[in-house]
Structures are given as structure tokens and as C-alpha cells.
Amino acid sequence: MAQTWLISGPPGCGKTTWMLNTLKNHQGQRGYLRLPGISTTGLEQADDGAIDQTYLQDQITDLIDLSNTDQAPNDQEQQLNLIELTQFEPPSSSALEGVDSSVIQQLEALGLRLDRALHFGRDDDLPKDDTLEFSRLEAWSMPLERCVWDPNSLSSFWFELVNGAYGDVYRAKALMNLPDGRAFFCNWMVSQGGSQFLPLESVAPPDGRPKRCSMLSVQGKALDGGGIQATIADCLLSDEVLELHQEPQRQQAELTQAL
Amino acid sequence: MSHAVISCLHANLAATEAVLADIDRQGIEHITCLGDLVGYGPQPNEVVELIRQRQIPTCQGCWDEDIIDGLNSCECSYPSQLAERRGHRAHQWTDAQLSEENKAFLASLPMTVRRERLLFVHGSPNSQHEYLLPDMDAFAALERVESSGANTLFCGHTHMPYVRELSGGSIRVKVKQAGEEAASERKLELPMRRIVNAGSVGEPRHGSTEATYVIHHEDSDEIEIREVAYDIERTCRAIVDGGLPEVFAWRLSHGFEYAERADDASHVCER
Numbered sequence: 434m435a436q437t438w439l440i441s442g443p444p445g446c447g448k449t450t451w452m453l454n455t456l457k458n459h460q461g462q463r464g465y466l467r468l469p470g471i472s473t474t475g476l477e478q479a480d481d482g483a484i485d486q487t488y489l490q491d492q493i494t495d496l497i498d499l500s501n502t503d504q505a506p507n508d509q510e511q512q513l514n515l516i517e518l519t520q521f522e523p524p525s526s527s528a529l530e531g532v533d534s535s536v537i538q539q540l541e542a543l544g545l546r547l548d549r550a551l552h553f554g555r556d557d558d559l560p561k562d563d564t565l566e567f568s569r570l571e572a573w574s575m576p577l578e579r580c581v582w583d584p585n586s587l588s589s590f591w592f593e594l595v596n597g598a599y600g601d602v603y604r605a606k607a608l609m610n611l612p613d614g615r616a617f618f619c620n621w622m623v624s625q626g627g628s629q630f631l632p633l634e635s636v637a638p639p640d641g642r643p644k645r646c647s648m649l650s651v652q653g654k655a656l657d658g659g660g661i662q663a664t665i666a667d668c669l670l671s672d673e674v675l676e677l678h679q680e681p682q683r684q685q686a687e688l689t690q691a692l
Numbered sequence: 693m694s695h696a697v698i699s700c701l702h703a704n705l706a707a708t709e710a711v712l713a714d715i716d717r718q719g720i721e722h723i724t725c726l727g728d729l730v731g732y733g734p735q736p737n738e739v740v741e742l743i744r745q746r747q748i749p750t751c752q753g754c755w756d757e758d759i760i761d762g763l764n765s766c767e768c769s770y771p772s773q774l775a776e777r778r779g780h781r782a783h784q785w786t787d788a789q790l791s792e793e794n795k796a797f798l799a800s801l802p803m804t805v806r807r808e809r810l811l812f813v814h815g816s817p818n819s820q821h822e823y824l825l826p827d828m829d830a831f832a833a834l835e836r837v838e839s840s841g842a843n844t845l846f847c848g849h850t851h852m853p854y855v856r857e858l859s860g861g862s863i864r865v866k867v868k869q870a871g872e873e874a875a876s877e878r879k880l881e882l883p884m885r886r887i888v889n890a891g892s893v894g895e896p897r898h899g900s901t902e903a904t905y906v907i908h909h910e911d912s913d914e915i916e917i918r919e920v921a922y923d924i925e926r927t928c929r930a931i932v933d934g935g936l937p938e939v940f941a942w943r944l945s946h947g948f949e950y951a952e953r954a955d956d957a958s959h960v961c962e963r
Contacts, residue, residue, distance in 0.1 A: 585772030598942040660938060667777040674773075 435464075435512035437545050439532060441520040442553025444570070444652050445604040445622035447560055449485045452515045456493055461511025465489055466499035466543070470519030471533055478519060480574040482648035484608050485517065488618045491633040502543055514545065521570075523555045570603065573658045574650040575665065579642040581610045581675050586668035593664065595621045595628060600656040607649040612670060612678035614639055616647070639682035642675070694718070697812065697890045698905040699726035699848025700753065701743075702950075703733030703786065704894030705930075707903040708742060710922035711893050720907065724805055726848040726890055727753025727814040729798065730790060732782045732940060732950040733894050734930035740794040752801035753814040754821045754849065759786055760799045775951035778937060782950065785936055804840075810908075811842035815849040824887055826854040834858045837885040844886040846906075851949060853891030853904045853917045859884040888915050901947045 442448050456463045467485055470478035490496050499514055524531030532550050540547065553559050587609055595602055607619040614637040620629040637643035651661070670678070696715045701708050715723060725748045730736035732755075743750055770776035790798075803820065805812040816822040817840040824836060824847050833856065837845045861882035868875035891904030898904060902919040909916065928941035940950050 583773035586774035589772055589774050593939060593942070596946070598939050657938075663937075664774065664939065667774045668772075670773070 435462075435509060435514055436548050437464075437514040437516065437540075439516045439518060439536065439547050439550040440553075440559070441518040441524070441550070442559070443521050444479060444519055445624070446553040448517050448519075448553065449489070451559060452517060453489055453492055456489070456496065456513065456515060459513045461513060462497060462509045463493060463495070464497035464499045464512060464514035465517070466514070466545070467517040468536060468539055471521075471535075473521045476521050476570045477572040477652070479572040479604070479650045479652045480648075481606075481650055482574065482576060483646045484606055484618070484648050484650060487608055487646040488631070488633065491635055494634075499543060499545065516540065516545070516547075520552070523552050524550065527552075527555065569654060570652050571600075571654060571656050572650070572652050573656045573661065574648060575658075575662065577607075577609070577647040577649060577665075579644065580647055581612050581642060581670045582668050583670055583674075584611055587611075590664050590668050591619060591621075591628060594651070594661065599658075599660045599664075600653050602651055602653040602656070604652040605650070608633075608645070608647045609649075610637070610643050610645070610647050612639075612675055613682060614643065616643065616645060639679035639686070641679075693722070693911065694720050694907050694909045695722035695724065696720050696905060696907050697724050697726065697846050697888070698748075698893050699814070699890040700728040700851055700892035700895060701725070701730075701733075701739050702728055702755070702892070702894035703730045703736040703739050704903075704927050704944075705733075705735040705738045705742070706923045706926040707894045707920075708739050710920050711903050711905050711918075712742070712746070714918065714920045715905075715907075718907070723748045724807075724812050724846070725750035726812055726846065727751050727801065727820065728755045728848065728894075729753065730759055730786050731755030732786075732936075734927065734934040734936055736786050736790050737794055739894075740790070740797060744794075744797055749805050749812075750801055751805045751812055751814055752798065752803055752820060755786075756798040756801060757820055758783060759790060760795060770951065778940075779951050781937060782940075785934075789934075806842075809841075809843035810846065811837075811840050811844070812846045813840075814847065816847060817842075817845070820849070823850050824889065825850055826852065826856055826889070830858060830861070833887060834861055834882060834885055837887060838882070842885070843883075844888060844908075846888045846890060846908075848890050848892065850889055851892035851895055851897035852889060853898060853906060854887075854889045855906075855915045855917070856887045856889075857884060858882075858886065886915075891917070895944065895949055896947060897949045899947060901945065 440448050440452055529547055529550055551559050595605055603623045605621045608616055609619055610616050616633045618631040698711055725743060729740050729743055770779055814820040816824050816836050863880045865878045866875045888906055890906045891898060893903045893905060896904055901924055902921050904919050907916040924945050928945050931941040932938055943950055
């Protein structure tokens, strides 16, 4: 029988990282699902888009998308299904009864039944560090599909973003495309020392704009969405500039093939 | 006698006033300015007029040059598209604000100011755009000072104040003439030379928000690097009120330069 676990916790506590490591170490089939978070008064949920899903799928190529009931079975022998849920407050009970009924209903609709429910900051099976308590949280997000960044501009923008140029940012994560076809999972949390910039395994061909998911998701206080948007507009490459980057890459690839 | 050297004011009136007040308090009458009176900051006319009113000998900085000659000398050294666009925006804003009279003043500024064996430049004796970084190759640094005929070269542009003494250098030359069996050897002992960077009044980049300048105590030939606190909030308000990008105010108030320096800081644009 498959095992299906619900992993919940506040933003930036390390859910995705823990799930990635757990799934990578699992020998059997592996499934993943991210549920919309449970909002609390004054605590806005971030629109993740499909940042986590895309990153995990890139790192674990045979990862089963549990939201797609047609894709694959979810109850194979030795299968481990991990369900991610952003939840600010710990559930009322550590047992499965503590799980919000709306979550149970969503899972039942997908043919999933929970075996365990673990919450960051409460359960000893999960890492204890980096769990923040939020009293107020705004969310801001921006879809960036088919957008490609000037690499040095991305570095400057991210520095400004996480250091407070556009409001008090507590949490920022993104998938960003670079002109050489690489993409990076950018991850920052106020409680941690620095940012993570993790390259995706998949590299897009140097032929126009990549089609993979790309998005920026920010949570914090007094966020200046207009300012973020204006700076991003200054960082993204035009078709002409992108072509200037990609043409030499194509020529190099052709040369390598010819050799 | 002592004289003060200020540089890179960048249209920051509060910082300029605070530095001049600090100089005045010490009874120093002679001041030299190494340029970049304008650029990025919110009060270009006020800063230029203050320098003109005080009749401070000034050489032309890269921003002073660009605002006169058009933006065609600095853009290739921008480290990123974001920095380039912000730089262009600041250039256009400054160009629109600056009076014709003040532009004419900037256009009249010399590339260098010389007082006996002291040479004052914005970037280097070669160009307003060349960075003389504190860790640049010693031979190249010595060449810049020696070829300009100076004992001490005062520069700015990097926004990081420093004093670098270039001593103990020697050049050994072996020459073999046609018909001679052995090469003749000649060794030149190079005299001590010095590069002094005055830092920046209006856009500090040395890890603090305080304005910097230097004092040359001529009797002892010692250099003193000064840091002066100023009303940053006043300048930040003027940035926002003037319609410059708000992020400029954030960067200034955190001690970050408006636009990063190019990766290859030794790059000099060939116009």
C-alpha cells in the first residue's frame, strides 16, 4: 500500500526542501501535491503558481503529479505521496482528526487518504529550526512565463528585494529563466542567512523564450508591488537582446555537432 | 597649511553642505574638487551653484562630461541592463533639470588641476572614466602617477577613499647593442609616489552612509581621510519628490551606490 503524508507549516519553514530530500531518498514510486494554503485573518497566502511543483519535477523526473488523476496511480506498493500545505497555525490535534476538513475533502476528490499529518514546529520528525510566527503577512506574486532575465540585473534585483527595497520581505521564491537556457529556483527566507540559487536540471534550447513555469512569489509587509514590477521591467531581455545571447550558443552547438 | 579635496558630489546638496561646513570648521581655506558634481542625485543645480559660489577649483568628472557631450561614454561600462537603464534615466532627468548656465560651467571645467607636484583628476590622468582601484597593479598605478609628472595624484571616481604609497620600485633594463659582446645593464630606482582617493561626498561606497573627503596637511605631507554624517533623509526626500526612482533613495540610505561598478573596472570607454 502507498503511504500518504500531509506536510504542513508556515511559509519558508523548509517544507519543500524536506520533501525533496525525503522523496529523493525513497526507493519506491513518489507522488507530490501542493494544496492551496489555509488563510488566517491578516495572513495572506502566497500564490505559488507551480514553482514548487516545477522545481521538484525537475529534480525528480518520475515524480507523480497527484493533482492529475489520469497521470499515474497513487497507491502503488512502496509508493510515498507527500502533500504540501502552507498553514500558519498548528492543527488542533496531532492526530489525523486535527486536519482541516476542507483538506480531507480535496484529497478525497483526488482519491487520496492520509496516513500521517506532520506540522513544522510541532512534530519531532521534522526539522525544528527556521519556523517563524507571523502576525501579519501580505502576499504578492507575478507570473513571468517566457520572460528571460539579464543575469547581472537579476542579481541586483534579488539583492534589493530581499534587503527591503520594496517593503519588508519575509519570504521570496521564484523560478527565473536566464538567456543561456538555464533556470534557477531562487529561495529566500528572512530567518536564514542568505539566498539559495538552485539550477534546474533541465536546460532550454537557445531558441527563443523558454516555455517552462516562471514566477515570483513574495510575502511580507508593506510590499511595493509597483516598484517590484517597474524594476523587473528593467531587468528582462527584449527579443533582440535575447537573440544576441542565443545566436552564438546555436553556432557553438552546431560547431560541436560538426566535430 | 592644509587643503581639502572633495569628489563625486552627485547632486547631493545636504552631503555637500555638511562636508563644506566640516572643512570650514577646521579653518581650511583651500579646497579642490575632483568633479562629478551631478548625476543620480536630486539637486544638480544647487550643488553646481554652491561650488561656483565658493569658487572651488574643480576638474571635470565623467558625469559632468556626459551631461555636456551626451550619453555616449559611460554606457558600455554598465554592469547590467538594470544599471544601464537607471543610469540613462538619471542622465535624462539631470539633463532636463540642469540650467544652461550650469551646463556651460560644467563644460568649462578642465580635465586636470595641477599645483606644483600635486595633480588632481577625477578618474585618472588618462580619462575621467578610468578607475584607479586601491588594488590595481602597482606598476600600472606607478605609471599613472609618474607619467603625469606628479608626486601625489589625487583622484576620485571609485567612491572609496584610500591612500596608496608606491615605494621600493625599481626597473632593470638590459640592452645589447649590435657589435657589443655583453649586454649593458641599467637599474632605475623609482621614487616614492602616492595616489590619494578622496572617496565620495554624495554617493559613498565605502561601507557606510557618511560622506567622505580628504585633507592634505602640507606641512607634514600627511593625508587625513574624513567621514562626515549628513542629513540623508533630506536627500532621500528630494529624490522621491523630484521624481527620480525611489529605489535610489533606498540605496543611498543603505550605503549602496546607485548603480554598481562595472565588473571590469579598469575598462575605459573609447569614444
